[in-house]
Amino acid sequence: MNKKIRIIVVIFIVLLLLGMIFFPKIKALFITSDADMLQEGPSRGQQELVVNATVLRPQTLQNMFRTKGVLLPDEEVDLTFETSGKITDIYFEEGSYVEKGTLLAKVNDEPLLAELKKLEARLPLAEARVYRQRTLLEKDAVSQETYQTVITELETLKADIELTKARIAQTELKAPFNGIIGLRSVSEGAYASPSVVVAKLTKISPLKVEFSVNESQANEIKPGVPLVFKVENDLNTYSASVYAVESQLDEKTFSLKARALYPNVDGKIKPGRSATIEIELSRIHNAIVIPAIAAIAEMGRDIAYIYDNGKAKRVTIAKGLRTASSVQIVEGLSAGDTLLVSGVMQLRDGMPVKIEKIVPNTAD
Numbered sequence: 001m002n003k004k005i006r007i008i009v010v011i012f013i014v015l016l017l018l019g020m021i022f023f024p025k026i027k028a029l030f031i032t033s034d035a036d037m038l039q040e041g042p043s044r045g046q047q048e049l050v051v052n053a054t055v056l057r058p059q060t061l062q063n064m065f066r067t068k069g070v071l072l073p074d075e076e077v078d079l080t081f082e083t084s085g086k087i088t089d090i091y092f093e094e095g096s097y098v099e100k101g102t103l104l105a106k107v108n109d110e111p112l113l114a115e116l117k118k119l120e121a122r123l124p125l126a127e128a129r130v131y132r133q134r135t136l137l138e139k140d141a142v143s144q145e146t147y148q149t150v151i152t153e154l155e156t157l158k159a160d161i162e163l164t165k166a167r168i169a170q171t172e173l174k175a176p177f178n179g180i181i182g183l184r185s186v187s188e189g190a191y192a193s194p195s196v197v198v199a200k201l202t203k204i205s206p207l208k209v210e211f212s213v214n215e216s217q218a219n220e221i222k223p224g225v226p227l228v229f230k231v232e233n234d235l236n237t238y239s240a241s242v243y244a245v246e247s248q249l250d251e252k253t254f255s256l257k258a259r260a261l262y263p264n265v266d267g268k269i270k271p272g273r274s275a276t277i278e279i280e281l282s283r284i285h286n287a288i289v290i291p292a293i294a295a296i297a298e299m300g301r302d303i304a305y306i307y308d309n310g311k312a313k314r315v316t317i318a319k320g321l322r323t324a325s326s327v328q329i330v331e332g333l334s335a336g337d338t339l340l341v342s343g344v345m346q347l348r349d350g351m352p353v354k355i356e357k358i359v360p361n362t363a364d
Helices: 003-044 110-138 144-169 215-220
Strands: 049-055 059-079 085-090 103-107 172-174 179-181 199-214 226-230 238-245 255-262 274-291 296-298 301-308 311-322 326-331 338-340 353-358
Touching: 059 179, 059 255, 110 144, 199 215, 199 274, 215 255, 215 274, 274 311, 338 353
Parallel strands: 049 353
Antiparallel strands: 049 338, 059 199, 059 274, 085 103, 103 172, 179 199, 199 255, 226 238, 226 274, 238 255, 274 326, 296 301, 301 311, 301 338, 311 326
């Protein structure tokens, strides 16, 4: 190996050793420089936040109250006899429709019929005595007291006849109103008394819709207020109207009970079912309504962000009526404003924003 080659090898080895010594420092210098550049990035200009927005427009806002209720029959009664005795006849069919005054059942009335026959047999004789005494009184042949005695006997006999007829009527069980008669719980030959229920009679047309409202809605529920309701496993919506409201709030629940009437002309809906009720308490026209998620509580005030020349602009708002997913804005926003509705928790006043798309107002 000549001298020139040895010099080149020595230089290469020296450079290699120097590289191994100084490489970590050079690497750290480059890493630090890159980190500084990354840190300086935001300070040189904020990055745009991509958001969605909606254009506000006036709309009609319905203040809806929703609650659960129960469907009750218009009338319902346990059918019982007014007197005691053996049941001799049952005239109704279970589950059938009966009209008011229809004879449904009867207990033994033979002793009372015999008593009535005996009293009615005495009636002609008592009337004849009154006639004779009146004739004698006109001739001054008898005293007024004697005549009054036979009059009293006749009136007493007539009263006994009416009383017996009333007792016979008590042996008949009649429908007190139109309705559907239920399952009977007695048979012919059974002994009935006023405590024995023969069957249940239910009037299902119309139906009563009973529900309760909170203290805050108590003044809004009055006779004549319309409502709609739905029942489970039924896609139809039914309309009813409030006809009566309790006189005072329940002292334990601070709720007010009310009832509405649904015609139920075809008898399709059965009483006893639960109902999901909606009542429109008020309606506001030309209201500005925004999604509830677009309103932010900050430092004791409510704010929202609108789009202003490529930047987010913070506005202070005043809320009005609230619903489950939206809120009415009575101050701070106007029709035509472009409201930012996504990424609102990341927004700051003056931050550059880019609208990805205009979406429908979910409060509509």
